[in-house]
Amino acid sequence: MISLWNDKDAKAFLNDSLQLRVYASRLLGSQPDLVLHGGGNTSVKIKKENVFGDIEEILYVKASGVDLTDIQPAGFAPVKLSRLDEMTPYKRQFMIAVIDIIANNSYLAEMMSSLGENADGMPLDIKKYLEK
Numbered sequence: 001m002i003s004l005w006n007d008k009d010a011k012a013f014l015n016d017s018l019q020l021r022v023y024a025s026r027l028l029g030s031q032p033d034l035v036l037h038g039g040g041n042t043s044v045k046i047k048k049e050n051v052f053g054d055i056e057e058i059l060y061v062k063a064s065g066v067d068l069t070d071i072q073p074a075g076f077a078p079v080k081l082s083r084l085d086e087m088t089p090y091k092r093q094f095m096i097a098v099i100d101i102i103a104n105n106s107y108l109a110e111m112m113s114s115l116g117e118n119a120d121g122m123p124l125d126i127k128k129y130l131e132k
Contacts, residue, residue: 001033017046018060018073029068040068045081057081 004027013020021044028034028042043061050056060076
């Protein structure tokens with residue numbers, strides 16, 4: 001596969017990690033051998049100053065239904081990582097909910113099912129869920 005990455009083009013985004021991820025995502029989305037119909041997932045972690053002057057770590061995740069071929073920065077959903085840390089007691093339920101979404105609403109369902117067969121160390125409730 002020939003890389004479409006162009007250092008000269010990418011250099012314009014060196015001070016903007018989200019825009020650099022947009023550039024990389026569009027390159028991936030333009031390759032039908034890599035993604036189905038512009039789908040796929042990309043993300044980037046960014047340390048960003050909030051309105052109070054505090055530095056926060058934000059995870060920008062490509063939103064569902066957004067096509068990688070023409071994604072814009074607004075096509076990434078921001079998640080404050082500190083908020084995810086606060087959810088630790090609910091992590092198992094969150095994981096099951098995410099697996100439910102993936103397993104029932106995407107082409108990854110078959111891949112997720114195969115995880116259940118070879119998932120050493122996976123929590124039992126998640127294994128049982130995948131066996132459904």
